[in-house]
Amino acid sequence: MSVPNISAFYFGAISLILIGLYAVLVKKNILKMLIGLSIMETGVNLLLISIGYISGKSAPILSEGIEPNQAVDPIPQALVLTAIVIGVATTAMTLSAAIVLYKHYGTLNVEEIRRLRG
Amino acid sequence: MNGQYASLLIALPLLGAFFVPLIKGLGKKAIKTYVLIITAIQTGIAAWVFQQVYSTGKPIIVMAGGWRPPIGINLYIGHFAALFVLIVAIASFLMAVFNFKAIDVEPIDKYAMLFLLLMLGATGMIATGDIFNLFVFMEITSITAYALTAYNKTGEAAEASLKYMILGGIGSSFFLIGVALIYGATGTLNMAQIAQLAGNIDPTVAQVGLALIVFGLAVEAELFPLNAWAPDAYQAAPHPITAMFSAFVVKAGLYAMARILYLMSSVGTWHNVLKLLVVMATLTVVVAEFSALRQRNVKRMIAYSSISQVGLIALAFALGTQAGVDAGVFQMINHAIIKALLFLGVGYVAVQLGGADIENFHGLGRKMPVTAFGITVGAMAAVGIPLFNIFWSKLRIILATVEAGYTWAAFLVLAASVVEAVYYFRLIHAIWFEGEGERISESIPLVAIVVALVILVVAIGIYPNYLWSVSQKAGSDIFNVAQYIKNVPLMGVGA
Amino acid sequence: MNALAIIGEVLVFIGTFFYFLSALGLIRMPDVYNRMQTSTKSATLGSLGVIVGVGIWAIGKGYSPAWIVQTVAVAGFLLLTNPISAHALIRAAYKRGIPLWHGSVVDKYGEHLASKAQAEEAEGETSETSEGVSE
Amino acid sequence: MEEASRASKFVYTFIVLFILWLVVTASLDSQELITGAVIALIVAALTHDVFTRAGLANLHPKRVAYAIAYIPYFLWAMIMANLDVAYRVLHPARPIRPGIVKCRTVLNSDTGKLSLANSITLTPGTITLDVDGDNYFIHWIWVPDEVLNAKDDSEHVEKASEAITRPFEKYLRVIFG
Amino acid sequence: MIEVNIYLALIAIATLLSTYRVFRGPTTVDRLVAVDIMTTITTGLMVLFALYYGRMIYISVAFVYALLAFGGVIAFARYLEGGL
């Protein structure tokens, strides 16, 4: 498989990652940058999940008559569960820090948040 | 006790942290004492593990859940991990003592939990044998670090923390992409098995995956130009935490980078990655030393110094030779001691005199002689003066660097070291030969720690043999991948 | 293919059609209030159709009867929550001061709020003056 | 409507939750039933005070019967509503004449008011914008002439209530009191 | 499975139209309304997928999704009216 033919899921995942990174690189409001980070994380999670997908197979829950050979790779799904929770935790932390920052600086503009430099 | 009890290294700090809410009401002093006790026990366990590993010469493989790798996650406590987990525990213990003097901001119970979990995170990063588990522990470490950086709740602290979060977030995301690629290519997450299969991975996948993983870890390992968060975080964090950052948090990232790098050494583009890392590491040293040169804030200055030293370690690891890795490990240990000493000293001065600006250090020799003495010894050691520990590791690194053919890197690093010598010189001069002051009484436990660390610095400086042999063992633990694979009892799934 | 399956499928089709309508309303209506008028109802009914339809269709396909129970549960949940969120949204729109469409003919809520505010203000003024007098 | 006793509330909550458990699990496995009972007990113990005021009184057969009867009635109204929506959305001229009108309800209980509000929201051309005491403020997509031309406030309320709240109230008043 | 594709097409169009409204606005509430519609549609879609794959377990996924979406929309709505 060459680059132009990668799956739509990969494409979507990469797009999310890049959009998120774009927000981090361009947006002046630090909250938007943080949202960019979250979008990136989502993209990464989508990527992980996509890697574990196997065409024509079902969720790796072996009930309702699903046999082991009919299931997709369970590992990436387990990983994504963990990654999502970690993402939530990171987001909670970033938002709290932004709240504290705003309280002290009265701004969320990155160009004004630079008392620590040099 | 069998080796599986080494899992207490993980279980204890967790239990310790989870227990804090239940004793929240007992007051500041009780909670600080509690942290001290937990870290002391952790040090005991780590010492036991160290003794086990070094006396038997075999790594302890902790198999979580009883599943053999690669089915389950295993901890690989080899020579390196045993050593470094011990260092993590000791450093945490010392800083737990420092907490009594340095931490006054509320809420102390949260601080205590985060403190223990920072220790946990670094321990896990060093011990784990699973690449995704590494990610988890890395996140534990870095999220704790984010929280602790902002703990003082000043605007600057929040600013530093946010910077750290944004850069760390990008780093960890790309790290995870790398893990995804490597998983997609090998179908496993176990480090030993990945090492086994690394040679067969599609070269493009391997190149992208390895580059991304190294990139992600390099953010944590403070490599230039990914380290811009570091000085701010070091400056803003509570003093004991800064010491922990420098003493082991960054080292955990660095180690992880080295470990994965060497595990993947059969990948085709490996040497290119190494070259890139050599460039980055050298630039890290140079830029950091120059940045430290004119700092007015001593804590920030030492932060830059720490970054440069870490760059030196990274350089050693990036050489791709046994000599380099050994030297890097040696430097890691020495640097941990020195920076614990320096940040402890500087932090204590900041606590006592109300800030870490250079003006506060004028006449320190008269005000707080023991602390001043400790800082001086730390500074001199950092510069690489003989009879102090860093001399040996720096010498080793330079020799290894030139030996590996990177004479230019050695040139640049040493040129930067001249700069380092100058700013430490200024500090020492300010402490002993400028300003006046009345004697302030110094806390006995802190003085004891300072003196103990000074003795350690000099003892290693005079008699580096033991630590060097330990470093060599730890170094070959990283470098000798074949042995690593052999040591992990892979059950042969998919093979 | 049996009758249940056909019924289910038809319901699903109707449901998706209402989804379409709902989104169309979102586009066509002139302001947020009227968009909600059209889209909330259609989306809810659409869901009802799709979800219950799936339940019936599944029975028709010979799956366990648990299907219908579960789908009805989901549908019921949406039936309870969707109007609540619509209400919360339209209230938020009004409280944020998003103006009604220019073609709107009456605003009793605005009048109500204004008279309420007036009453409160009057009350505040009297209490203030009385304080002033007492001093 | 007076407040029920704690026990009554608790038992009522437990029963409702247990039924919901059955629906959610869609299973009659004994293990599920045992677990469901335990969980319903715990949750009911924690939340019965929030959940209900009337307690077991809600299970009066008349109320249950009316509730069951209400379902098809409401569904029908809803389908009609959607046909109305379809007409307005698909009509090229977009026939709308929106406004916010005021109604008054005779319902007393909170649950009743909620049900009325939701019913209004889901049925022809109306969304509940706010409820203040007995007053309902409703966004109406086509305010009819008789409401628009009401000569005073009370007539406005009367006409609007006639059109919007009355049809549901006859059921809801029985169901929720 | 051609039928399913018709449904999917309708759902896709609906989603696209809603997405347009999300980006177009003009008010925050407009966007939020569009998101709310999208979550509702997605819930239905998930149930549809459950049937497509013949797995009842997916329905509970849809359930959780609907629940969290509801909470999210309410939170936003309350935030917008200053109720947080």
Add this chain to the structure above:
Amino acid sequence: MVSVLKRSLAIITLLIIGYWLAQGLAGVPFGQDKMLVGHYYLDHVKEQTGAVNAVTAIVVNYRGFDTLGEVTVLFIASTGVGALLWERKKRRTAKTEGSIVLTTGTRLLVPFVMLFGAYIFIHGHLTPGGGFPGGATIATAFLLLYMAFTMYEIPHKAFEKTEGLVGMGYVIVGLIGLAIGGYFLFDWIWQTWGWGHDNIGRLFSGGFIPIIYILIGLKVGTELSGIIDNMLKEGVKE
């Protein structure tokens, strides 16, 4: 002008990076079976863990260590948020009451949401649920309470203690495994005691998975609620 330049530079940079990532991903074709360890899990999950849901078995049992870490991460976030937003005295920031529609809706929903949360984490080994979604669901119940009632507050002390106790409970379950089976996080219920072997696919199976998921569910629920609580309040000057 600078901004346009910056944007274009960003886009070019990102496109190159994206192309590079795509190049890497092209070597890991979508939809193909890349499993190595995955096969083992699928083949052995039922007999080895008693769980039907292989993902759950991996999350809680095979790779339980990750999950312990994950729990810790959330705990850190909760603690960290608590530390950052700490004030001696705090008060809700809400200014407008929720309408009766919302408050009554919330009253009706909260018990059900809690029940459903419990359902999710108890059935983790059978359905796609688990401790985290279950906990999140329970937290949603509290979120709804916060939305509807401007004066509502969770019982902090009880929640914090629950967090701690439940976290310790998880570690202790792991340590019991160490004591009984010789390995940390060893599933002693399934592997040593053999409970539920004849129940695979039914509720009373899955070894320690349901226990751990109950603990996680409670922990996540209390933690997320705590985070919400912290974020919806501001300090009060005394």
Add this chain to the structure above:
Amino acid sequence: MNELMIMLFAPLVAGFIAWALDVRGIREAVGVLGTLVPLGVLAKYYSTIAGSNPEVVTQTITVGGFKLIFQLNTISWYFATIASLIGVAMAFGMVSTSRSSYEWLFALMSYTGVLGVFLSGDFVGFFLFWELMTFASFMMVLKRSRHESLKYFVLSVIGAYAMLIAIGILYAKIGALDFGTIRQALYMDAMLGSISKSLTALVFLLFLTAFGVKAGAVPLHVWAPGAYSEVDQSYTAFFSGALSKAGAYGFLLLYILMGAKLVAALGIWHNHMVFSYIIAWLGAITVVVAGFLAVLQEDIRKLFAYSSVSQVGYILLGLGIGTPLGFTGALFHVLSHAVFKGLFWLVVAALVLRTGKTRFEDFGGLAEKMPITFAMSLIAVLSLAGIPPMAGFASKWLIYEAAISAHMPLVAGAIFLGSALAFAYVVRFLYAVWFGQRPSDLEDVKEAPLPLLIGMAILAIPNIVFGVAPGLVTEYLGKFLGNPVGGNYYKLVTPTGTYNALLVAVLLVFGLAIAGLIFIYGAKTRRIPVTNTYQSGNPVTEDYNLSMRRNFYRPLAEALDFWLKYSWDRFYERLAGIAEDFADFLREGFYNGNVQSYAWYLAVVLLILALWGVL
């Protein structure tokens, strides 16, 4: 064998004890004892080293995975003994002049460092002790002057790191760090040529920098005047007398280890080995430049500082000649410079201690007040000025002879010029300090204290002994260098000349007599009234008051103005300024505080990775 270790570390340990106890009396006793130990051990091994069957005493220890080799052989014994002699003298001097346990610690530490450098048989030990000695001496300077110590420190560190890289390159190419193996390997490689010419040149350049700094070779000398002045002057005796010899020793090491390879790589030019020629010229330039600068000083400390630099230049020059005779001369001058310059510094120490003054204009007529010190300084003056039969003459004469026989007339000219300059400044010192009118505030000056006088005596004796019997030294050195100098204890015979020290010694009587006459009559004839007249075209005014004690050589300074306005000092300072500006630029530019920029750095790294992957 442990004696080597004892000898090495006795001063250091003594220093630590002195520092830790910090009790007056005990501190000094321990210190002196500590310096005596190495001398004792060296004396004990004299017969082993210099006997009929010379043996090399070797001690090996393993430190940090490195095998450290310590050797006592002909050369290292020679250097170590000189150092120890000065060390003891320094200790006695410090008993009188130093009240600081800090100074005792670092003075003795640098003593250990110097001994270690001389005894090391491998590069690790060499580097370690080199650093130790540098560090300790730096700490001595630091105590008195921030500016001078920084200059010294920076240059020393640059030198040390240059050496480290050179060592690294050798290690990379040879895989060994001990002198024996390296010497052998490089000897082999001189023929094989597996180490490229440019790399060899680089190593040479690096070592040149390293040793040049320590020896104070121009243009790396800028630290020396300040550093030598701004320490306790008793310590300067050691600093200038022994520590700078480490640089000279380094150059010698270059010949021993790399000579063949350097010749092979850098070639021969007009019958001279190119690398050697470079060293010779480095020495010659140093002799002349520092000589001129010494002449122009108004501060006695600065004068002797520049003088030290100039004199070490002689040693380099001698080594650079590259013949056995040259080596003999150079090594002899190591000894004689050590003893006469050490003596000078102790004299200066006494002057500073008793008067608190350092400038010529503040001195005068002290010969009556401090007669013994005067006598000592007279010996030093004679030796330094190269007046027979002092040690200084013998060594300079040998170097001169070597230059002539190696057909290096320009270099010989430099020697000559240097000697003339030396004469010029010592005469001024002699006159301005000891003779002439005594300022009124020096009436109460007392003779130097006894310990200081003992220290002087320790150094004065060798000046005379090896002056009268230079053959003692040449014979010892001859064992190692193949006896390039003939004659006996009292007579030196070279291919181009003969020097009979004993004969000259007889003339000393006359010399002393002349000195006495100057002393006696000088007092009566010295008063020269200042008139408003012109001398050499310059008006004699208050601020242009030429006298022996003030601006005596100012016309020379004006004549050299074209050159003096270019100062190396200022050059280095500007360099440092540029470095600091660069540092600020880097800091402010890179760590600019904007996290978005930081995110861009990450993106750029990703971009580089991507481009490297895509292309």
